[in-house]
Structures are given as structure tokens and as C-alpha cells.
Amino acid sequence: MSVNEVREKLQKEISQSIRALDSVIRANGLPIINEQKTNNSLWIDVREIDLRYQIPVKKVSKFFEGLKQGKVMATKCPKCGSIYFPPQDDCPKCKISNLDWVEMPEDGEIVAFSVVNVKPPSFSHYQDYVVGIARMSNGVNVLAWVNSKEVKVGMKVKLRVTKREPEGYLTYEFIPT
Amino acid sequence: MRNVAIVGTGHTKFGVRTDVNLQELAWEAIKQALEEANLEQKDIQYFAVGNVGNWSSEELPAVVIGEYCDLTPKGTMRVEAACATGSAALRDAYLAVKSGEVDIALVVGVEQMHQSPNPQVIELIGRAGDYFWEFENFGLTFPGYYALHASAYMAKYGAKEEDLGKIAIKNHYYGARNPYAQFQKEITMEEYLKSKPVAYPLKLLDSSPITDGAAAVILASEEVAKKITDSPVWIVAQGVASGTANLSKRTDFTHIEAAYLAAQQAYKKAKIDFENSWKYFDVAEVHDCFTIAEIMAYEDLGFAKRGEGHLLAREGQTYIGGRIPVNVDGGLKAKGHPIGATGVSMAVSITRQLLYRAHKGTQVDVKNGMGIAHNVGGTGHYAYVTIFSTRRPST
Numbered sequence: 254m255s256v257n258e259v260r261e262k263l264q265k266e267i268s269q270s271i272r273a274l275d276s277v278i279r280a281n282g283l284p285i286i287n288e289q290k291t292n293n294s295l296w297i298d299v300r301e302i303d304l305r306y307q308i309p310v311k312k313v314s315k316f317f318e319g320l321k322q323g324k325v326m327a328t329k330c331p332k333c334g335s336i337y338f339p340p341q342d343d344c345p346k347c348k349i350s351n352l353d354w355v356e357m358p359e360d361g362e363i364v365a366f367s368v369v370n371v372k373p374p375s376f377s378h379y380q381d382y383v384v385g386i387a388r389m390s391n392g393v394n395v396l397a398w399v400n401s402k403e404v405k406v407g408m409k410v411k412l413r414v415t416k417r418e419p420e421g422y423l424t425y426e427f428i429p430t
Numbered sequence: 431m432r433n434v435a436i437v438g439t440g441h442t443k444f445g446v447r448t449d450v451n452l453q454e455l456a457w458e459a460i461k462q463a464l465e466e467a468n469l470e471q472k473d474i475q476y477f478a479v480g481n482v483g484n485w486s487s488e489e490l491p492a493v494v495i496g497e498y499c500d501l502t503p504k505g506t507m508r509v510e511a512a513c514a515t516g517s518a519a520l521r522d523a524y525l526a527v528k529s530g531e532v533d534i535a536l537v538v539g540v541e542q543m544h545q546s547p548n549p550q551v552i553e554l555i556g557r558a559g560d561y562f563w564e565f566e567n568f569g570l571t572f573p574g575y576y577a578l579h580a581s582a583y584m585a586k587y588g589a590k591e592e593d594l595g596k597i598a599i600k601n602h603y604y605g606a607r608n609p610y611a612q613f614q615k616e617i618t619m620e621e622y623l624k625s626k627p628v629a630y631p632l633k634l635l636d637s638s639p640i641t642d643g644a645a646a647v648i649l650a651s652e653e654v655a656k657k658i659t660d661s662p663v664w665i666v667a668q669g670v671a672s673g674t675a676n677l678s679k680r681t682d683f684t685h686i687e688a689a690y691l692a693a694q695q696a697y698k699k700a701k702i703d704f705e706n707s708w709k710y711f712d713v714a715e716v717h718d719c720f721t722i723a724e725i726m727a728y729e730d731l732g733f734a735k736r737g738e739g740h741l742l743a744r745e746g747q748t749y750i751g752g753r754i755p756v757n758v759d760g761g762l763k764a765k766g767h768p769i770g771a772t773g774v775s776m777a778v779s780i781t782r783q784l785l786y787r788a789h790k791g792t793q794v795d796v797k798n799g800m801g802i803a804h805n806v807g808g809t810g811h812y813a814y815v816t817i818f819s820t821r822r823p824s825t
Contacts, residue, residue: 293448298487308562339563339676365683367577368630369569373553376569384568386578386678396564396678406585417567424567 256419259378274299312342315354320423323414327393328352338393357395361387361427363408366399378419385427387412399427433823434527435655435662438467438648439778440538444766445612447642448544452486453498456540459646459771460499463536467648467658471500474648475532479508480519480539481770484554485546495538512558513719514807515539516645516773517668517814523649524665533654539774540644551640558808560675573629573637573720575677575809580631580722582683589725589740591631595622596743597721598635601757603749605764607791612641612766636721641766645774647781652822663781666800666817669695673810684737686723686810689730693804696815697732700823707732707802708754713783713794715776717806718761727804728756731815755794758783773814776803780818796820 254262274297278284284297310317316339319326328337330344330352338357343350366385369376376382385399387410395412410427417424440462447455456479464470479492488494492508495501511518516539523535543551555572557565564570583589598617605611617635625635655662669692674680680687694704702710708731716731718724728739733754742748748756759765759779762772780801782788799820806813 288448291446291448295448338678339560365578365582367570367574367581367632368627369571369574370626370630371552371571371573371628373556373569373571374549375553377549379569382569384570384574384578386683394678394680396568396676398568406581 254378254419256421259419313340316340317423319354319356320414320425325357325395325412325414325425326354327357329355336391336393338395357393357412358390359411359413360430361389361395361410361412363399363404363406363410363427364388364394365406366404368404385410387427395425397424397426401427401429431528432530433652433664434524434649435652435664436647436777436781436818437650437655437658437662438463438469439781440464440466440644440646441610441775441778442644443610444641444643444768444775446544447542452481452488452491452540452542452545453495455542455642455644456495456538456646457499459540459644460536460538463646463648469534469648469658473534474501474504474536475534476523476526477501477504477506477536477538478519478522479506480515480537480774481508481541482510482512482515483770485551486542487545491540495540501536511812511814512807513717513767513769514773514805514812514814515770516775516777517803517805517816518773518807518812519770520647520773520777520816521668521670521814524668527649527651530651533651535649536646537649537774538644538646539768539771541768541770542642543640543768544642548640559677559811563676564678571629573632576720576722577629577632578677579683579726579809580720583722583726583740584631586684587737587740591623592619593725593740593743594632594636594721595619596746597718597724598622598763600743600746600749601718601724601761601763604758604792605760608760608765608789611760611764612639613760613764632720632722638719638762638767641768643766643768643771643775645771645778647774647777661785661820663784664819664821664823666819666823667696667699668817669693669697669699669815671695671813673813675811677809680810685726685730686806686813688810688813689717689727689804689806689815692813692815693731696817700817702817704732710798711754711800711802712796712798713758713780713801714754714756714804715759715779715802716756716761716804717772718757718763719767719806721763723806724757724761727806731802731804750792750794758788758792758794773803773805776805777816777818784818784820
């Protein structure tokens with residue numbers, strides 16, 4: 254499915270449920286239905302809320318620039334040497350900012366994984382996906398999808414930048430070595 | 431600091447409770463607790479409301495419940511600590527009484543998850559953790575987070591699918607005997623093994639359900655408690671800890687570090703020896719949102735050595751009559767998991783067990799008069815371990 258088809262399907266579902274609500278109001282004079290299983294009467298909320306957050310990423314913008322160059326970047330505190338992934342530009346231990354940017358190593362080993370079979374609605378357009386946590390060769394863990402049907406704890410993987418389809422944005426994943 | 435006792439308990443039927451709204455559900459539990467303690471609303475000086483919400487419509491549940499239950503204008507707040515919300519609300523009221531700020535406080539935990547369709551609830555729970563780095567791109571679900579632990583635990587210690595199944599079977603066995611439980615039906619190993627995967631290696635029958643329900647307790651200072659009841663149950667100690675939001679920031683996925691730390695704190699205060707902790711307690715409530723979570727809880731609480739929790743399950747040591755009875759009210763698995771109510775429900779179950787008021791077929795032998803509740807929020811993001819006793823703690 255293309256991203257447009259995914260969105261159209263979602264919009265269609267939303268307008269269907271609004272039309273169903275309209276017909277309930279026309280029939281009863283109220284947005285109240287009797288739930289089939291329990292016969293309990295339920296008021297169907299007539300107010301819409303559509304949440305789409307705008308999350309500030311300015312302080313870690315180098316991470317996203319790195320993705321464009323095919324690199325997965327972490328931050329490193331110049332004082333204590335702590336490596337942060339996901340990257341953060343503040344070292345709370347040393348209370349300093351403007352940390353160094355370092356590339357994450359490619360090699361890692363799966364320490365935990367799951368195949369997500371029952372997916373959240375916003376992920377329903379993907380096939381069942383494998384989420385893994387790998388310990389990278391620098392000792393730092395990364396969580397990402399594992400692009401492989403067969404996954405085991407202890408499996409060696411490589412971290413790489415990839416394009417997430419159908420949305421077409423840059424992210425990172427593990428592939429088997 | 432003063433001693434604090436539970437002097438009244440209330441508990442609703444858990445399950446699909448669309449026969450009532452959020453505040454009506456809370457009232458069922460609050461009314462029962464007030465009647466049990468023989469107190470009126472005017473006697474309650476402060477109330478804490480545990481509710482996670484998002485799936486239900488009320489954004490300020492504490493005041494909505496306060497108004498409906500005639501607790502206004504007493505001070506209140508809504509408390510959130512994910513699936514440990516109930517214990518966090520209990521802690522808020524416990525500290526209010528312990529510090530001497532008030533003499534009588536009420537705690538209600540309530541959740542109505544069926545105000546939203548199940549897929550939306552799955553979406554909202556999946557976001558609990560680090561939203562941006564672990565959900566936005568990788569779509570983890572609540573079972574998924576625990577499945578990561580199950581995969582690591584099974585690989586390291588050789589636990590089998592059937593060991594997880596034993597937990598589900600036990601908790602359904604007791605759920606079948608608890609009239610408040612969502613699932614009052616026993617299950618077989620065959621049904622367990624055949625149930626469909628939700629997040630491999632976890633199956634539907636490894637998972638607690640989406641639940642509506644409420645539970646309440648009333649707390650009083652020692653001096654006041656003595657006037658209210660001749661059978662108080664004391665809160666002896668509580669331990670609290672947290673874990674990183676990003677699971678990837680943790681070093682180990684075979685236990686829940688926050689729960690272990692909370693247990694250490696609580697045991698230290700209660701002078702309990704970790705290695706032999708199970709000998710002190712007559713009954714335990716642990717956070718079995720997924721079967722693997724109960725196995726890890728055995729180890730984090732010292733009921734079993736590291737890597738041997740699944741053996742306790744395999745040998746049936748956590749039924750009544752075994753080493754230590756665990757989740758004999760059905761646990762989250764069968765009783766249900768109304769997120770904000772669960773921690774308070776645990777306190778109610780332990781209190782009623784210690785007073786020989788448990789449901790038929792679920793009553794443990796009370797020898798030491800002590801019980802423990804282990805309540806984990808998120809995937810070890812929050813942890814609360816609370817120790818209860820019929821014996822007055824020495825201050």
C-alpha cells in the first residue's frame with residue numbers, strides 16, 4: 254500500500270464512523286446506542302480530537318543530518334566519556350551541554366527481541382515486524398526493527414540507515430550479518 | 431512518623447463495566463470502603479485518585495469523582511505511575527497520614543478502558559515508554575515490551591513456553607474462584623499453547639486483558655485507627671524505584687531492576703532477609719501483566735534465585751499450600767488489569783486475605799500475618815513494593 258492509500262483508508266474509516274453517528278442521532282434524536290454485547294447504553298462522543306504532536310528536535314538535529322549521510326550518530330560527553338543513544342545534547346552527570354557527536358559502530362548482537370503480531374492501528378499497514386535490542390560493539394544498546402524473518406538472541410547484526418516505506422522517511426534498522 | 435493502617439476496603443467487579451461511567455464506578459468502591467470503615471465523607475480529610483485515563487473522557491478525574499462521591503472540598507489530586515498508578519496513589523495518601531498532615535485519607539484507583547475501542551487502547555499503551563525513540567518509529571506494544579524480556583529470559587535460563595503457561599493456568603484457576611474477576615474460567619495447557627501470538631514469544635493467554643474497575647482503601651493514623659476498627663492492617667513499609675524510559679538504556683532484560691530496588695528498600699525497612707523473603711509472607715500479589723512478569727517478580731522479590739523463577743512456576747510452588755501463594759485472587763491475568771485500580775486492588779486483596787475474608791477457595795493460611803504487593807508501572811518504568819501486616823509495626 255502506498256502512503257496515500259493508507260491515509261485514504263484511514264479517512265474512509267473515520268468518515269464511515271461519523272456517518273454512522275449521524276444516522277444514530279437522526280434515528281434516536283440522541284447520540285446514544287445500545288452496545289450489542291452488553292446492551293448497555295453508550296453516548297457516542299460528538300466532538301472530534303485529532304492529535305499530532307510537534308516534537309522539538311533542534312538540539313539533536315545533527316542526528317538527522319547524520320541519517321542523510323547514511324550514519325547513525327550518538328553523542329559523547331567530552332568530560333566523562335558517556336555515550337548517549339538515543340542522542341542527547343546535555344550530560345546530566347557533568348552538567349555540560351554541546352556534547353561531541355560520534356558515529357555508532359555497525360556491529361551488534363541481539364540481546365532481546367519480539368515479533369509484533371497485534372499492532373497498534375497506526376502501524377496496521379505494516380507486515381508483522383521484528384523489534385530487537387542489540388548491544389553494539391561500543392557497549393551501547395540500540396532498539397530498532399530487525400530486517401529478518403529469523404531472529405535469535407545472540408544473533409549478530411549490522412546497524413544501518415534505511416528508508417521506512419511507505420512513508421519514505423529515513424530511520425535505522427538491523428540486518429543480519 | 432506515625433503508623434498507618436488500612437481501616438476499610440472496597441472493590442468493584444472487574445471486567446467490561448460499561449453499565450456505569452467512570453465516577454459511578456469509583457463510587458461503587460468508595461461506598462463499600464466507607465461502609466466497611468463505618469465512616470462518612472466528612473471524616474475523610476484527603477483523597478488521592480489513581481487514574482491513567484486518555485482512553486476515558488474525563489481529563490480531571492479526581493475532581494469529577496470528588497464531586498460525584500461527595501468528597502468535595504477535601505484536598506485531592508490525580509496520580510499517575512502507569513500500571514503502578516494505584517500504588518502511587520496509595521503512597522500519596524500513606525505519606526499524608528504518616529507525616530501527621532491528616533488522620534484519615536481515602537485512596538481510590540479507577541480505570542475505564544472500554545470508553546475507547548480496543549485498537550485505540552493498544553495504541554495508547556504502546557506509547558507508554560519513550561514515545562519518540564521507541565514507539566514513533568518502531569511501533570512497540572505493551573506485550574511487545576514484555577516479549578523482549580521473555581525472549582531474553584528464555585534464551586538465558588532455558589524457560590519453556592509451558593512454564594509461562596503454568597502461570598496463566600494458576601491465575602485463571604484462582605480467577606475462577608473470585609467473583610470480582612474479569613475471567614472466572616479455568617484454562618488448560620492445550621488452550622494456552624493454542625492461543626494466538628500477540629507479540630512473539632507471548633500469546634493472548636500470556637496477557638492481562640483490557641479492563642474497567644475500581645478499588646478503594648481508607649487509611650488512618652494509629653490513634654484514629656484504634657477507634658475505627660479492632661482489626662487494622664498496617665502498612666509496614668513501602669519501597670519505590672524507577673527505570674529508564676528507553677528500554678534500550680537498560681543492561682539486562684531478564685529481570686526488572688526497578689522492582690528489585692523497590693523490594694530491597696521495602697525489605698530493609700521491614701527487616702526482611704531477601705534470600706528468605708518468602709518465609710515472612712503468607713500471601714503475595716505480584717504484577718503479572720504478562721506471565722513472564724510474574725516469573726521475573728519471583729526473582730526480583732527473592733522468592734526464587736536468579737534464573738529459577740520459572741522452576742517455581744513449573745513445580746506449582748505458588749499455589750496455596752506451596753512455598754508462597756501468589757496472585758490467588760487471579761492476578762492481573764484473570765482478575766483483570768484496570769491500570770489505575772490495580773495497585774489499590776492488590777492492597778484490598780492482601781488486606782482481606784490477612785483478615786480471613788478472601789473468597790471461598792482462595793483463602794491462604796495466615797501464619798505470620800504478613801503480605802506483600804509488587805506493582806510495576808510500564809515495563810519496569812515505575813515500581814512499588816508494599817508490605818502489609820496484622821501486627822502493629824514498632825515505630
